[in-house]
Amino acid sequence: MMGKSLLTCSVAALLLGTGSLAAQETLKIGVADALTGGAAVYGLPQANSVEMAADEINAAGGISVGDETYMLDVIVYDDKANPTEATNAVRKLIDRDGVKYILGFCCSGATGAIASFIGYEDAVMLVGNAAERSITTQGLTNLVRTRPPADYTGAAAGAFVARQGHKRVAVLGALETSFYASYVEAFEEEFAKSGGEVIAHEVFASKDRDMSPQLTKIRAMDPDALLVVGYVEPAAFAYRQSTELGMDIPRYGFTSGSEEQFLRVATTEQMEGVWDLRPTELTLQSTTDAGLAYHEHYLERFGDAPSPSSPYAYDQAWALKHAIEAAGSVDDTEAVAAALRDLKIFPEAVMQYRPVNGKMFDDNGQAYTANGAFQWQDGHWVFVEELPSDPEAYSEFLSSLN
Template sequence: MTAFRKLTVGLAGLAACAITAPVSAADDAQFDGTITLGAAISLTGKYSTNGGHTKNGYDMAVDRINSMGGVEVGDKTYKLEVTYYDDESTPARGAQLAERLIQQDGVKFVLGPYSSGMTKAIAPVTEQYGVPMVEANGASRSLFTQGYEYLFAVLSTSEQYLASAVQLRAELAEKDGMDPSEMTIAGVFENDPFSQDIRAGVIADAEEHGMELVVDDKLPPEINDMSSTLIKVKAKSPDMMVVSGHSKGAALAIRQMSEMRVDVPMLAMTHCDSAQIIQKFGDKAEYTLCASQWAPSLTYSDDYFGSASDFAADFEARYDYAPPYQSAESAAAVLVYKDAFERAGSLDKKAVRDALQATDLMTFYGPVNFDDTGKNTAKPMVLYQVQDGEYKVVAPTEYASAEVRYPMPKWSER
């Protein structure tokens, strides 16, 4: 039988993960001074990089809340902890572990995994048992068409990810005296639920402006090479290229475009920061446009982390790297749970679920307000650009901290 690795962290600001024995459902620590949140996340496998970012965000928020007095529910005060299992980036394992958390460990409140595919595997389990799940890293719009009543997402959904990039391409065309309908797009999308939802959003946004997708390629989940797609891009000379393939796809695109000298006026991608394109590729990453759920330069703030820039500084001091948005949104998910517990005045699952539905909260990550499907409809996406080795917000205009640099110079001119 495959062994399950269980990690429980958060009490007393533990800096290291402790290996623990399984907890009986009858031994309910939630009513003995501790609220236990359960999470099956990717500590190994293809999503392990972003799984690590997710865990770091959860841990940082748990420790911050505990250090500031914990959670007040009625006349009692509780500390938070998180019980983790490694889902190995495998949906079937994620569903199995979600059931283990609920049925064997007695967890009544779940934090989401990393990725839409993993969230889709777990959501039916939490729904079956009436266990709330606040998730921060499953953006697929199809998650919110299933009628789930116990699923809540703090992030913007996937069809919005590259909308600002298409809009920016239209605005720049008009600035150059051209009609946006003259613009062409090359699209490269991993064949997974998240990236295919992004593709649907790009197609809808392109159609709105009359733009044509001259390359529309699906790449396998194990993305190791996109050279054949890049040959097509060279041949079609599109006005913009968009890429969605998680952190592995982002890194691969930068590396192979530089090696093959593929020139495009605009390049927009997802997962730039989690792929660490600046750190790994230096000047080769310059001019890349990056879809983001969050940026440290935004003016959001709360009582726990202060401003977005305060969170970024604290995160970097703790983990020795700048926070990707996956960590920021994960920390926000814990803040949402804390707020719901206190407003519910109870640790009853249904009462907490109802409190989550009524959430109207400002965090360092942005506003959180869930619609009837569990989507956060209050927070917009942003688009930043790599400029002189830093991420600068360039769209939407009202959130911009810098002017977009356009067009990307040809590789022969760099």
């Protein structure tokens, strides 16, 4: 076990100091996420966010169910973004720790492994940053996801790049990973509608750091733009090395990393002008008051800025609180899962969700945000514009795959 949250000091003091809170109970919730390895840039901020949300919920009085109040106790395991490690972590949470509510899940491979059996468990699974479409096409009534699938965003990105006047785009990325491949497939299909062509599909692995052979090959093909898709660190190397090779063309990406994460590899000069075409996540120029408060609290608590995708997990914890209170039970997971599907967007939400039929999650358990075009300008990601997206139409498409 990598970590375990404690009750906030204020709540602990109340428990010791007043007899009126003797009826308070503890509700254990679990987190399975990548705390180490390359995917930790997404998983660790998600795990931190669940712990922070749980402490905020506890400090605000916990979860009220009838005459009882429940304080959240978070148990966190490192799944290393590995399907076997994720399975072991979730089995421990369910079988040993008695956890019914499991949050986190930054990466699709590990998440897909859990989705393959979670439907048979007396548990509810709340998925964050993992973007593989099939996670919410299996008809699992006890699973919801806060992040939209990758192809929902890829199509919007393809239309945006076409509007910039590009006709010949080269792709470099983790194309052997299914959700990145689905982003590129949707991008390419939409890009072709405007007469554009993807002229190269060059691949890197998540552990690759030298992209110069692929970039040299791409440079010789003379594209008018480059699209990079993958984890933050290899993508940052690709951006750095493209400038070192003198590739003076517009660069687009699908990475969802913070400024601090990119600057561990590339300079701000090497990043200047890069676009990130992704869901409208936590970028301060585009966020709400709730997002600003989240950023401030996270920075104060952990000493580092949160990643743009980390609020997917923070919002999970608040969604769970509201669903349990609406269901009137912490034990009836079917009722809680149904309450999640009936949940309206709540005021604590950091991400800017787009409701389907007035609800946060559609019939597939899928939530949607807007998609946005962000550009690196003078050391920061700047929100430039929202990309046209149609969550209701995509929801119908997703339902057709069940």
